[in-house]
Amino acid sequence: MRAQSKELQTAIRAAHAAGAITLEKFGELSHPEIQVKEFKDFVTDVDKACEAAISSIITENFPEDSMLCEEGTIITGTSGRTWIVDPLDGTLNFIHSFPVFSISIALKGSDDELLTAVVYQPVLKELFTAERGQGAYLNGKKITISSRTDKESFLIGTGMPFKEYHYLESYIGMLKEVIHDSAGIRRAGSAALDLAYTACGRFDGFWEYKLFPWDFAAGVLLVREAGGTITDFSGDPDVFLKQSIIAGNNITHPLLLEKALKHFT
Incomplete structure (x- = not known):
């Protein structure tokens, strides 16, 4: 593994x-520590504490950078660079003591290119990292996307609509086709982890309609640095425009894109 930049070292520490x-609160969260943000969307005191810790570490080291965080921390800096943070991706899992959640931190440059990515799964102590042009890593070991080409062996990750039902029928239509063209589907509940798992080959592909930048920014760089392809549902590589994600290798990405073009407009 190459020497890490100050940006990556800072993101890892955060x-x-x-x-x-x-980990201090996992399995012990009390009801007063859980609040409803909006319909079927929750935030906990842990989300807020994580965001405060991350933003403090990053701003201490890079005071001129901007920040965009899920739980409301927004800092407008002068450098043109923006840190995009999900302090606890998979909050509902965390609330239910389901041990699938992550911390996601990405740095977007002044040229709008992703520069740095960290996705951390604290329960398993798995640290996924990437820097632009330097490859992707899991706990310091280089990772690559899946090389599987047989659709009957594909394991595909997804995220199901749980708040917006107007595209539920489109999603179900695509899901039916993916079920036929894969060995199995998984819906883990953390898009950042889904993309990290795609980057290291655990998933052969991933798709989800309508995510937020903090859900996918770090995962996008991980997949691309691991040799994968990511676009939106129309095939555009600028996923920040429409915020829908298709990720995979040179077989699974075209397969999922074809189905998305068929079922979504």
Whole structure:
């Protein structure tokens, strides 16, 4: 593994700090610590504590950078660079003591290119990292996307609509076709982890309609640095425009894109 930049070192330190906070409360969250943000969308005191820890570490080291965080921390800097943070991706899992959640931190450059990515799964102590042009890594070991080409062996990740029902029929239509063209589907509940798992070949592909930048920014760089392809549902590589994701290798990405073009407009 190459020498890490200050940006990556800082993101790793911030992710570990947030991870420690999650482990202190995992399985012991009380009802007053859980609040409803909006319909079927929750936030906890742990989300907020993680965000505070991450933003503090990053702003201490890069005071001129901007920040965009899920739980409302927005800092407008002068550098043109933006840190995009999900302090606890998979909050509902966390609330239910389901051990699938992550911390996601990405840095977007002044040229709108993703520069740095960290996705940390604290329960398993799995740290996924990437820097532009430097490859992707899991706990310091280089990772690559799946090389599987037989659709009957594909394991595909997805995220199901749970708040917006107007595209449910389109999703179900696509899901039916993917079920026929794969060995199995998984819906883990953390898009950041889904993309990290695609980057390291655990998933052969992933798709989800309508995510937020903090859900996918770090995962996008991980997949691309691992040799994968990511676009939106129309095939556009600028996923920040429409915020829908298709990720995979040179077989699974075209397969999922074809189905998305058929069922979504």
